[in-house]
Structures are given as C-alpha cells and as structure tokens.
Amino acid sequence: MNINAANKGPLIDANRWRRYQITFTTLFSKEVTRFSRIWIQTILPSAITTTLYFVIFGRLIGDRIGPMEGLAYIDFIVPGLVLMAVITNAYSNVVSSFYSSKFSRYIEELLVSPAPNWVILAGYVAGGVARGLAVGSVVLIVAAFFTRFSIHNLGVTFLILLLTAILFSLGGFINAIYANSFDDISIVPTFVLAPLTYLGGVFYSIELLPQPWQTLSLANPILYMINAFRYGLLGVSDIPLGLAFLIIAIFIAALGYYSLSLLRRGIGIKQ
Amino acid sequence: MLALSVHQLSKTYANGLQALNAVDLQVEAGDFFALLGPNGAGKSTLIGIVTSLVRKSGGRVEVFGHDLDREPEAVRANIGVVPQEFNFNLFLPAIEVVLNQAGYFGVPRKEARGRAEMLLRKLDLWDRRETEMRRLSGGMKRRLMIARALVHRPRLVILDEPTAGVDIEIRRTMWGFMREINAEGTTIILTTHYLEEAESLCRNIAIIDHGRIQSRTDIATLLSELDTETFVLNLKGRVCQLPSLGGFVLEHIDESTLEVQISREHTINGLFEALSRNGIEVLSLRNKQNRLEKLFLDRVEAGRGATP
Ligand SMILES: Nc1ncnc2c1ncn2[C@@H]1O[C@H](COP(=O)(O)OP(=O)(O)O)[C@@H](O)[C@H]1O
Ligand SMILES: [Mg+2]
Numbered sequence: 001m002n003i004n005a006a007n008k009g010p011l012i013d014a015n016r017w018r019r020y021q022i023t024f025t026t027l028f029s030k031e032v033t034r035f036s037r038i039w040i041q042t043i044l045p046s047a048i049t050t051t052l053y054f055v056i057f058g059r060l061i062g063d064r065i066g067p068m069e070g071l072a073y074i075d076f077i078v079p080g081l082v083l084m085a086v087i088t089n090a091y092s093n094v095v096s097s098f099y100s101s102k103f104s105r106y107i108e109e110l111l112v113s114p115a116p117n118w119v120i121l122a123g124y125v126a127g128g129v130a131r132g133l134a135v136g137s138v139v140l141i142v143a144a145f146f147t148r149f150s151i152h153n154l155g156v157t158f159l160i161l162l163l164t165a166i167l168f169s170l171g172g173f174i175n176a177i178y179a180n181s182f183d184d185i186s187i188v189p190t191f192v193l194a195p196l197t198y199l200g201g202v203f204y205s206i207e208l209l210p211q212p213w214q215t216l217s218l219a220n221p222i223l224y225m226i227n228a229f230r231y232g233l234l235g236v237s238d239i240p241l242g243l244a245f246l247i248i249a250i251f252i253a254a255l256g257y258y259s260l261s262l263l264r265r266g267i268g269i270k271q
Numbered sequence: 272m273l274a275l276s277v278h279q280l281s282k283t284y285a286n287g288l289q290a291l292n293a294v295d296l297q298v299e300a301g302d303f304f305a306l307l308g309p310n311g312a313g314k315s316t317l318i319g320i321v322t323s324l325v326r327k328s329g330g331r332v333e334v335f336g337h338d339l340d341r342e343p344e345a346v347r348a349n350i351g352v353v354p355q356e357f358n359f360n361l362f363l364p365a366i367e368v369v370l371n372q373a374g375y376f377g378v379p380r381k382e383a384r385g386r387a388e389m390l391l392r393k394l395d396l397w398d399r400r401e402t403e404m405r406r407l408s409g410g411m412k413r414r415l416m417i418a419r420a421l422v423h424r425p426r427l428v429i430l431d432e433p434t435a436g437v438d439i440e441i442r443r444t445m446w447g448f449m450r451e452i453n454a455e456g457t458t459i460i461l462t463t464h465y466l467e468e469a470e471s472l473c474r475n476i477a478i479i480d481h482g483r484i485q486s487r488t489d490i491a492t493l494l495s496e497l498d499t500e501t502f503v504l505n506l507k508g509r510v511c512q513l514p515s516l517g518g519f520v521l522e523h524i525d526e527s528t529l530e531v532q533i534s535r536e537h538t539i540n541g542l543f544e545a546l547s548r549n550g551i552e553v554l555s556l557r558n559k560q561n562r563l564e565k566l567f568l569d570r571v572e573a574g575r576g577a578t579p
Pocket of ligand 2: 355431
C-alpha cells in the first residue's frame with residue numbers, strides 16, 4: 001500500500017470554500033476544546049467573582065444605595081457584570097491562546113498551511129466569542145439566582161453580546177501579535193480593560209457623575225456597550241442605542257482591518 | 272518538471288545579517304536531494320522562505336510551477352515540512368497534533384482520520400496516539416513531525432536535519448521510510464549534519480555556505496572527485512617495522528593499528544596483496560573519515576578562497 005502517493009496531488013478538499021470551512025472548524029473546535037479542558041482557569045473565576053459582586057453589592061450594601069435609574073441596584077448592575085465577563089474572557093482567550101502558539105512556535109503549523117489570514121483570524125475570534133458567550137451565560141445564570149430580571153429585548157441583548165465579544169477578541173489578537181512575553185499579555189487587561197470597564201458604568205449611571213467626568217466618560221467605548229446591553233436586558237440606557245451600535249461597528253472594522261494588515265506583514269510571527 | 276525552483280533568493284534579517292545571497296537552486300520532481308552546509312550556512316533560512324515561515328528579502332520561489340507570491344496557497348498545499356526544532360503544542364495528544372494539521376490544510380475530517388492512523392502505524396506511534404506530546408521521547412517527537420508533515424499527502428517533503436539527536440536504530444527506520452516515500456514519487460529535500468545520511472539516501476546535492484550555493488552536483492560525481500581515501504586497519508598480531516609499499520602511504524597508530532592512504536589509481540585489492548606479501552594480516556578496516564565529509568570540507572574551503 002502506498003504511504004504517500006504524491007502524484008495524486010495533495011489530499012485537500014478541491015473546493016476552496018469547503019477547504020476554508022474545514023480550516024475554520026478545526027481552529028474553532030481546537031479553541032473550544034482548549035478552554036473547556038481548563039475550565040477551572042477559564043470559566044470558574046468569572047462565575048465566582050460575579051457571585052461575590054452580587055452578594056456584596058446586591059444583597060449586603062445594595063439596599064443602602066437605593067434605586068438607580070428606577071431599578072433596584074442589584075438589577076442595575078447585572079448587565080455590566082455580564083458584559084465585563086464577556087469582555088475579559090473573549091480578550092484573554094485569544095491573547096493567551098495565540099500568544100502561546102507563538103511562544104511554543106506551533107503557530108508555524110498554521111503558517112505553513114494554505115489557510116488564508118482571514119480564516120486564521122476568524123477561527124481565533126470565534127474561539128474568543130465562544131468563551132465570552134459561555135462565561136457570559138454562566139454569569140447570567142448566577143444573576144438569575146439573585147435577581148428577577150426578564151430580558152427586555154432579546155435581539156439587542158444577543159447582538160451586543162456577540163459584537164462585544166468579537167471586538168475584544170480582535171483586541172486580544174492584536175495584543176498577542178505584539179506580545180513578546182507572558183507579561184505583555186496581562187498588561188492591557190489589567191491597566192486598560194479593567195479601568196475602562198469599571199469607569200464604563202458597570203456600577204453607576206453616568207448621570208450621577210459631576211462634570212467634566214460625565215462628558216469624559218463618553219470617550220470610553222465600553223460605556224456604549226454596557227448601556228446598549230443594559231437597554232437590551234432592562235430597557236434603560238444613558239446612550240442612544242443606534243450610536244452604541246455605530247461605535248461598536250466602527251471599532252470592529254478598524255481592529256479587524258488592522259489585525260489582517262499585521263498578519264499580512266507577518267509582524268511578530270515571521271522573521 | 273521542477274519540484275522547486277529558487278531564483279536569486281536573498282534574505283537579510285532584521286539585525287542586518289545577510290543569511291542568503293542570490294541563491295539559485297533547482298530540484299527535479301522525484302529527486303532525493305540533500306542540502307549540505309555547516310551551521311549558520313543558511314539552510315534553515317532557505318527552507319523557512321520556501322515554507323512561508325520566513326519572509327524573503329528578494330528573489331523568486333516556485334514550487335511545482337506555482338509562484339510563492341502569486342499562488343501562496345497552491346505552494347503551501349504541495350509542501351510538507353519537518354522543521355529543525357520541535358514546534359508543536361506540548362499539551363496535546365499526538366493524534367490531535369496530526370489531525371489539527373490536516374484540518375488547517377483543509378483535508379476532510381474522514382480522510383484525515385484514515386491517513387493519520389496509517390501514518391502513525393507506519394511510524395510506530397499508533398500505540399502512543401493519546402499520549403501528550405511532552406511525554407514522547409525525542410525520537411518519537413521527530414517521527415510525529417514526519418507524520419504531521421505527510422498528513423495532507425504533499426508532493427514535496429522538506430526535512431531540516433530530521434535525524435538530529437535520534438539514535439541509530441530509529442535513524443535507520445526513518446531512512447527506510449524516506450526511501451519508501453521517495454520511491455512512490457515524493458520529492459524529498461533534506462538538510463543534514465550526518466553526512467553519511469546524504470551519501471546513503473540522496474541522488475543530488477547542493478553545498479551551501481555563507482548564504483551562497485558553493486556547488487550543485489550529484490553524489491556519484493562528487494564522490495568520484497575524491498583523490499585519496501584514508502582507511503584504518505586493525506591487524507592480526509603486531510607489526511613493528513612498516514614495509515614500504517608503492518602507491519600506499521602507511522602510518523602506525525599503534526603496533527596493531529595502521530592508517531593507510533590509497534590514491535585514486537589504486538585499489539583495496541592491491542593494498543591487500545601488498546600487505547599479504549609482507550606477511551601482514553588484516554582483521555578489519557574502516558574509513559577513517561567520512562568521504563563526503565572530507566569532500567565537503569574541501570569544497571567549503573575552496574569556496575571560501577574564491578569569495579573572500
Ligand atoms: N531570526 C534571525 N535573526 C537574525 N539572524 C538569524 C536569524 N535566524 C538565523 N539567523 C542567522 O542567519 C544565518 C543562517 O542561519 P540558518 O539559516 O539557521 O543556518 P543553518 O540552518 O544552515 O544552520 C546564521 O548566521 C544565523 O545566525
Ligand atoms: Mg538549520
């Protein structure tokens with residue numbers, strides 16, 4: 001029997017689009033398998049932190065804070081906490097997975113393959129989205145134990161979750177391309193994402209802020225996502241919904257384009 | 272048909288080091304080709320460019336007629352590469368490494384499973400398929416990289432020092448395997464430091480040094496260019512006084528070991544006859560220096576003389 005009947009040509013799908021689909025599915029399921037295998041590091045922490053937030057801010061001191069935008073405080077913080085989990089998990093999934101593949105050089109398995117850059121990017125982003133949504137759902141389930149929310153607008157809720165997860169997966173990808181050490185992959189989450197999320201109105205309505213902080217907050221893109229998501233879940237928002245979608249779309253387009261241009265130039269992955 | 276055609280290929284790394292300098296190289300389809308050169312000669316850089324791991328600074332690469340710049344997907348689809356350094360996810364089971372690679376190439380899942388099984392069986396890894404990569408021995412890791420390189424049935428297989436650090440028995444198995452797939456029509460290019468590897472496997476050869484091709488010929492021609500060969504003889508009994516034999520230069524290593532140089536116009540038969548006449552009996556003989564190694568050093572030296 002032949003081992004490598006080379007004259008038959010490569011054993012790849014003759015249809016280019018089916019070939020891309022196989023590549024994408026392989027990458028995606030590799031990513032899902034990865035974060036599911038290490039669920040104690042990837043899924044559990046967010047579930048625990050948000051439980052603590054609900055217990056402390058919702059149950060213990062929430063009553064003293066009083067209602068926010070006409071909602072019980074514990075209800076008000078649900079959307080922000082869910083979105084915070086989505087942002088952190090989408091971002092860290094892509095940044096650590098892609099950086100590890102650079103660090104241990106198995107990124108080369110992809111570089112030698114005929115996979116086009118956009119399929120590679122799509123596979124990693126889909127992995128980040130899957131983890132973001134998985135953890136987001138876990139947090140929502142936790143929230144259901146503490147609060148009695150009903151989803152105001154399912155379409156908006158889901159779309160914002162999805163788009164936010166895509167956006168921050170792209171962010172994680174760009175971070176991984178530039179990273180040269182494991183330190184470099186925690187700098188942005190710690191020093192940029194966390195502050196922007198906390199200041200993006202997870203715990204308060206920006207109407208409470210004095211000027212100039214109220215206006216300055218409008219420069220924070222995460223504010224728009226949290227408010228749009230809050231609209232989807234609870235029907236209240238500090239921000240017009242259309243503007244929120246527009247801003248998210250612009251960021252996705254810009255980061256997506258930038259990621260592809262980094263890949264095309266081989267920055268950080270090819271000598 | 273050319274499997275690989277490289278034209279005026281140059282590479283200058285970011286730190287300014289010029290690793291390849293206008294390299295021209297052609298390898299026929301079906302060939303078993305060796306790329307020889309000392310450490311730092313530019314072998315891995317050349318392979319890196321051909322396999323899309325390193326960006327070229329100038330020049331052209333074609334694989335089975337497909338231009339790397341214009342049809343990168345066709346070029347990559349036709350190549351399987353075994354890199355010099357291990358590059359896999361150490362925490363994945365062996366079989367998943369192979370299946371993922373098949374998936375990246377776009378091999379349909381069912382075909383990929385069948386092919387992975389056949390390759391792992393053939394390379395004696397099937398029983399270890401669920402073992403995490405980091406728990407495999409060095410030789411197993413090397414063989415797994417071969418399985419991974421072949422999973423999409425490439426027409427050109429490139430191996431960068433595939434048997435480095437592999438023990439002799441496994442090396443021979445790997446040689447047999449490479450001969451087999453070459454006989455089936457797979458073009459093979461390998462770089463190696465075990466020069467007898469090139470001698471025993473390859474038909475054609477290029478010697479590269481300082482980022483330039485120093486010579487490009489076939490092994491037989493290269494070997495016939497040898498002027499002298501040196502053998503080491505183990506003798507039965509001791510010999511204190513060396514006879515002088517015309518055409519052979521004898522030297523003592525110790526009382527029962529001799530070193531003898533045979534020039535090209537003389538034969539080993541002639542040597543034995545002359546020794547017998549002098550009552551010297553030989554128990555065993557071996558090449559003092561690998562012949563290719565000697566040639567190789569001569570060539571590199573000549574090349575260095577020509578290009579200061
Ligand atoms: N990433 C790199 N950056 C700078 N110089 C490099 C890099 N990789 C290899 N080199 C240099 O390029 C030359 C050729 O290296 P290489 O292609 O690995 O040679 P070989 O495989 O023949 O040993 C060497 O001098 C090496 O030090
Ligand atoms: Mg090398």
